[in-house]
Amino acid sequence: MIIVIGGTGFIGAYLVDELVKNGKKVFVTGRNKAVLDHYKSSGIDSCYLDLSDRSSFAQLPNSGIEAVVLLGAHLPANVQDYNPQDYLDINITGTLNVLEFCRANHIDTVISTTSYSDVRTLWLKDQPIDADAPREAMFKGDHAVYSISKNAATDLILHYSAEYGMNGSVFRLPPVYGYGPHSVIYVDGKYYKSGFQVFLEKAIVGEDIEIFGDYTASRDVVYVKDVVQAFVKAIATKNARGVYNITSGISTSLAEQVENIVEIFGPSDRKSKIHFNTDRPNTSTSYIFDISKGTKDFGYSPKYVPFTRLLQDYKEEMTSKKFDFLINSRVKS
Numbered sequence: 001m002i003i004v005i006g007g008t009g010f011i012g013a014y015l016v017d018e019l020v021k022n023g024k025k026v027f028v029t030g031r032n033k034a035v036l037d038h039y040k041s042s043g044i045d046s047c048y049l050d051l052s053d054r055s056s057f058a059q060l061p062n063s064g065i066e067a068v069v070l071l072g073a074h075l076p077a078n079v080q081d082y083n084p085q086d087y088l089d090i091n092i093t094g095t096l097n098v099l100e101f102c103r104a105n106h107i108d109t110v111i112s113t114t115s116y117s118d119v120r121t122l123w124l125k126d127q128p129i130d131a132d133a134p135r136e137a138m139f140k141g142d143h144a145v146y147s148i149s150k151n152a153a154t155d156l157i158l159h160y161s162a163e164y165g166m167n168g169s170v171f172r173l174p175p176v177y178g179y180g181p182h183s184v185i186y187v188d189g190k191y192y193k194s195g196f197q198v199f200l201e202k203a204i205v206g207e208d209i210e211i212f213g214d215y216t217a218s219r220d221v222v223y224v225k226d227v228v229q230a231f232v233k234a235i236a237t238k239n240a241r242g243v244y245n246i247t248s249g250i251s252t253s254l255a256e257q258v259e260n261i262v263e264i265f266g267p268s269d270r271k272s273k274i275h276f277n278t279d280r281p282n283t284s285t286s287y288i289f290d291i292s293k294g295t296k297d298f299g300y301s302p303k304y305v306p307f308t309r310l311l312q313d314y315k316e317e318m319t320s321k322k323f324d325f326l327i328n329s330r331v332k333s
Contacts, residue, residue: 002026002027002067002069003068003069004026005030005049006029014227015069015231016039027045028047029049030049034325035326038329051072051093051095051098062101068102076142091146111234111240112154114150119136120138127288129287137151173227173247175219179318180326181326196261199262203262203266209274209275212281215253216254217254219284219287221310222302223314225313229303234298240297246294247291248304249289249290250288255276257307
């Protein structure tokens with residue numbers, strides 16, 4: 001059995017789906033009651049789990065566990081009211097509680113995630129960042145305490161791996177693309193549509209699209225199914241220890257992304273016209289990551305590249321409505 005903590009979220013839903021397809025028995029925890037009810041109706045064992053409360057872990061199965069995947073976290077993009085204590089309770093204490101649960105029950109594999117912002121000062125165009133590059137936290141802005149807490153959580157996992165011989169690993173993720181409930185995010189406590197969602201909505205109706213600032217800025221993004229593949233392979237090989245870059249390993253410019261979105265999603269008779277406004281700045285910064293460590297240790301190899309391949313599958317999932325149960329559970333009024 002594999003326990004997926006935080007399996008009611010975007011990546012979690014795709015991971016649970018893939019594990020079940022692979023014949024794995026899965027136990028899911030989360031805080032989204034609607035998604036938990038969906039799993040229960042589908043015959044998947046699940047429960048509400050408070051990561052910050054160690055006594056809450058008594059609900060979990062404790063024998064025959066192949067691995068624990070920790071996806072649950074307190075994320076700025078999902079938080080309207082800023083409270084730094086929540087980041088400490090969930091991201092740090094929660095990780096410690098997971099590790100102690102694994103240690104007490106002789107579970108040797110635990111995999112979590114962290115943000116690509118932990119190497120933000122190394123972001124440069126066409127210079128891949130090594131998985132083991134020195135990490136540092138952000139100290140300013142609404143993501144600062146999140147960044148501090150995730151670095152501490154990573155350190156705890158590395159400590160337990162070294163001290164107790166666990167296969168503890170942390171997947172560093174850039175923005176993860178895929179059909180899911182993230183068209184709207186919080187920034188400094190306010191709702192904003194993601195840039196991808198804005199471009200997508202305009203492309204679907206053939207509306208003109210304006211790109212601000214440096215349209216040559218290039219980013220190394222990743223598709224949710226490639227992230228899921230990394231989890232599945234790391235669990236199977238039991239050879240994952242440390243921090244891994246789980247990205248596409250290639251960069252795509254902002255202009256290329258928009259051009260591809262227009263081509264894949266636009267009506268055949270009314271494609272959006274793209275306008276470049278270099279006088280108005282954007283927040284796009286170039287970055288690319290070296291994925292060779294994951295390839296070497298557990299055979300990680302992105303399948304949804306180039307960006308057009310990612311978009312084609314995104315469109316297929318959007319049409320299938322397979323994950324609408326997740327999207328509908330988080331519709332914002």
